[in-house]
Amino acid sequence: MATGVEGALSPVAAIALVGVLGVGSQWLAWVLRMPAIVLMLAAGIIAGPLLGIFDPARDIGPLYGPMISIAVAIILFEGGLTLNFHTLRDAAEGVKRLVFIGAPLGWLLSTLALRYGAGTTWETAAVFGGIMIVTGPTVIAPLLRSARLARRPAALLQWEAILNDPIGALAAVLAFEVVLVLRTAEQAGEAVFSLVSGILIACALGVAGGYGMAWAYRRAKVPEYMKVPVLFASLLAVFAVSNEILHESGLLAVTIMGVVIANANLPSYEELRRFKEHATILLVSGVFILLAASLDFNALSQLTWRAGVFVVVVLSIARPVTVLAALATTKIPWKEQILVATTGPRGVVLIAVAGLFGERLVELGVEDGGIIGPLAFILVAASVVVHGFTLKPFAKFLGLTAAETPGVLLVGGSRWTTALAETLKKAEIPVLITDPNRGHLRRAREAGIDTFFGDILSEAAEMRIELNGYKIVVAATDNDAYNTLVATDLGPHFGRENVYQIARDKAGYARHALPSTLGGRSLASEATYNELNRLMWNDWAFSVTKLTEEYTREKWRADRPEARLLAWIDTEGEPHFVTDDEEAKAGPGVRLVSMLPPGETEQEGDAPAPDAEASAA
Secondary structure (H helix, E strand, O other), X not given: OOEOHHHOEOHHHHHHHHHHHHHHHHHHHHHHOOOHHHHHHHHHHHHHHHOOOOOHHHHOHHHHHHHHHHHHHHHHHHHHHOOOHHHOHHHHHHHHHHHHHHHHHHHHHXXXXXXXXXXXXXXXXXXXXXXXXXXXXXXXXXXXXHHOEOHHHHHHHHHHHHHHHHHHHHHHHHHHHHHHHHHOOOOHHHHHHHHHHHHHHHHHHXXXXXXXXXXXXXXXXXXXXXXXXXXXXXXXXXXXXXXXXOOOHHHHHHHHHHHHHHOOOOOOHHHHHHHHHHHHHHHHHHHHHHHHHOOOHHHHOOOOHHHHHHHHHHHHHHHHHHHHHHHOOOOOOHHHHXXXXXXXXXXXXXXXXXXXXXXXXXXXXXXHHHHHHHHHHHHHHHHHHHHHHHHHHHHHHHOOEOOOOOEEEEEOOOHHHHHHHHHHHHOOOOEEEEEOOHHHHHHHHHOOOEEEEOOOOOHHHHHHOOHHHEEEEEEOOOOHHHHHHHHHHHHHHHOHHHEEEOOOOOOOOHHHOOOOOOOOEEOOOOOOHHHHHHHHHOOOEEEEEEOOOOOOHHHHHHHOOOOEEEEEEOOOOOEEXXXXXXXXXXXXXXXXXXXXXXXXXXXXXXXXXXXXOOOEO
């Protein structure tokens, strides 16, 4: 790897290392099923202060600060893009209270925690207390993805994190302006005018930028291939202009711009949001690696035992009291209030803004202003580790996860999907059948299967179905084109490896073949809608067979040569659909879900496998 003087990495090598460490940490976290934030934090510290391989200030130079600022702006803009008002529903009142009551109360309690817990001066406590309003969308998003919370608590945490981030930055600006007036000859009236006008201009820029983009896209003023580049350039322009007027107000401007676009009902919205999500994953990874690698152990040595007291007070007193007071008298169940109250991880915005204001306080002569940066890092590290490892089990304990076991979403009501759903339900796997034709769901309702009457792609489905509770989608309607549309649209949400569709009638003809970018994976049966339901009419049945050390997958296949293997259930009860036999894990305790012809149906105690379960016809 190319290096410069004194072993420093070249800027290109340094940026490449950031990408490898950040994305590699996220991938490893996915493999190990660990919180990605924890691994990114560890990777940055190991590569930076521990081994000395990477020093952002040394290796990247003057671009380090602007890179962090722009990355945070893009992250907040993407967060704003996810805030569609339709997703609020019954969480709207809670979000308003967390913003209008929780933010000021959190500022006050954080200031008190700093003053009496960490022992800082009132000036440092007021500035840093404002910054601590933020709860970090860069951390909340990965945690929600892994914890799979129920819709309302997830919405509360997501909206609070994104909306309070720019509010926290502006609170710090307000407190700093007060300190500036007290420490210099600047007039209070001028400071207030500068602050208020800056906030109003930032709001105006955000609204104008959002409506301007929506108008241009809706009127086809921007060609399709330039929509994302124009969006990027516009948000950077809004951010820069707003920051020139009032420092840190750019975060407010880009957040508002994202919210406006999210609620403009644009045809290209999904493409824009997905691209931004991919960019945000890269940016979150990069920013965490940069900030962790920039950690100065000498600065941390300035902290005393009171820093630990401060962290404990913030996590165990200030955060819970703030949320519970804000959500008091609402209709939100107490379990959800407790979960939100005990979940307040801080992220990159806190560290980035704290470092900036810490330097400014020192320049003003506030002696303990320099400890803001180390305190911020310790709070972020502690909150990330604590919430990263406790959110999912605590949510499960409270019963606020979307589902204990990832479920299966069957699109299309038919004799075949109903029988498959009954089989999965007996195997204790959550299953839901959706269909826009109420008559197609009659058999499923009679069998006690959960159903949704409506189009799975509709806004009503998004609002009423806990999609986080399902891992696999099987599109199995009698309309091949609709199956392809469903699989293509839901692929990015569930992961294309988890979206399947039944075989198409004319898939074998070259002129009817579809590109690999459309549709889902084919089920192992390779059967069409008509063929699958014909098999059901001919008394084929579903069966679940448990493998043992003696009764392996190979023996099962030898005993059932005509069986159509569809899925397997691992030892933890999680379902996995397959495209061929080899995809099914063959270990003891694994259960195979298949269709068997008449005469081969396994009955309780009658199958070669001693643990074979009863079949569902």
